[in-house]
Amino acid sequence: MSRAIELIIEKQQHLGFLSPEVPPEVWSRHRQQPKLRLGVLASGSGSNFEAIAQAIADGVLNAEITQLVYNNPEAKAGDRADRWGIPKQLLNHREFPSREALDDAIVAAMQQQQVDWIIMAGWMRIVTARLINAFPNRVLNIHPSLLPSFRGAHATEQALAAGVKVTGCTVHQVALAVDSGPIVIQAAVPILPGDTPATLHARIQHQEHQIYPRAIALAASGVWDEG
């Protein structure tokens, strides 16, 4: 991350645009529960995947990433898995006849690893009922906007084009419609004069890396289900 972006993030924190904290009771409940088995799906750079791995290594998240499934042979997420010693499996969507067939293969891979939660971290494939029904209420996704605004691809470009002054990121449970489902956590990110999709996305990603481990703890602790 460039120094300029770091300075903007510091300023943003002074402005009060912090990612929400999870209450200490949630952390203590989370840490008393058995270690979560997470299966991560990624298509690209994998910075969220790595932020979750780091939160586990730091003892913040009581979990284990049992495997990374990625769909794109070029995805940098695969290299990150190697660096972290996390097993990885390439399921190239081009080699499957349908979305359902890809999802069946993902479900089989995740069930074989006895995964508790599926964590979509930059997974750029539309998922089907096959995946969602195999892990009911146990599939999380992260999206670079304050949903329900700016669904789909190019969320940062959409936010800039709309002229909004605040955008952000959302972790939500996955439902059938793209980028929909109950919201677990959101963080706000101000749009600054001169922002480009790249500068805005860098600041959003900083917040994504803060909130995703918190969202996993919150969703898995059961507190969130209790309303």
Ligand code: GAR
């Ligand atoms: C993240 O910003 C995530 O919010 C976005 O892809 C990026 C992946 O980054 N996901 C979506 O747009 C899903 N609709 P990463 O590979 O560095 O984690």
